[in-house]
Amino acid sequence: MFESRAPRLLVLWAPDWPVRAHAAAERVPEGAPVALLEKNLVLACSASARAEGVRRGMRQREAQARVPGIRLLRYDPALDARAFEPVLTALEGALPGVHPLRPGMVAVRARGPARYYGGERSAALALLGLLAEHGVPDARAGVADGLFAAERAARRAPGPGPGAGPVTVVPSGETAAFLAPLPVDLLDDAELTSLLPRLGIRTLGQFAALAESDVAARFGPLGARLHALASGRDPR
Helix, strand or coil, X not given: CCHHHCCEEEEEECXXXXXXXXXXXXXXXXXXXXXXXXXXXXXXXCHHHHHCCCCCCCEHHHHHHHCXXXXXXXXXXXXXXXXXXXXXXXXXXXXXXXXXEECCEEEEECHHHHHHHCCHHHHHHHHXXXXXXXXXCCCEEEEXXXXXXXXXXXXXXXXXXXXXXXXXXXCCCCHHXXXXXXXXXXXXXXXXXXXXXXXXXXXXXXXHCCCHHHHHHHHHHHHHHHHHHHCCCCCC
């Protein structure tokens, strides 16, 4: 099975990293509603802004109408990356093979850290502790077969607190079952994720249940690749 060959990956994710970086640069008070703008559309926003109904893709004027006191900042990708450099340097100093995916998110093969720290969850918690020491106290971690599932696992981690804590570990071989109930819009292809619900396909599991040959014939190579991800097959 292809899934059994997918590498076990550990993804670390700092929620709302771009907002955090820009708000710190502009000395915005912690907890204030903030939105980052790109081409007059909301690219990202703080938790307090989301609580008032601000969403990604919303027009600037609508965001201001919903939260009159919101701080609107122009997104600067260079600032975003520069602010993450000290965190990335700390991670690279702690273990080899760290792969930055974007500012605020990195991946590493889970095998080495798991051996060193005595298990995948222990490794994830240790690395989250390192992030906390470098100013990211609310980071999350996910471990799974393949990058797509590991990122989804990190994003679904409940955050600091009692119980499982800020780590989601998907057991090896259970990737497809973990992904199955998640919505198809996580595939991040606007055309496909707009069409699939109109066909009655709303979850990754429903998409994965389609015959691979039928998906390739109708949606082409990109559709086939996304179908593989939904099925838990991710070679990256």
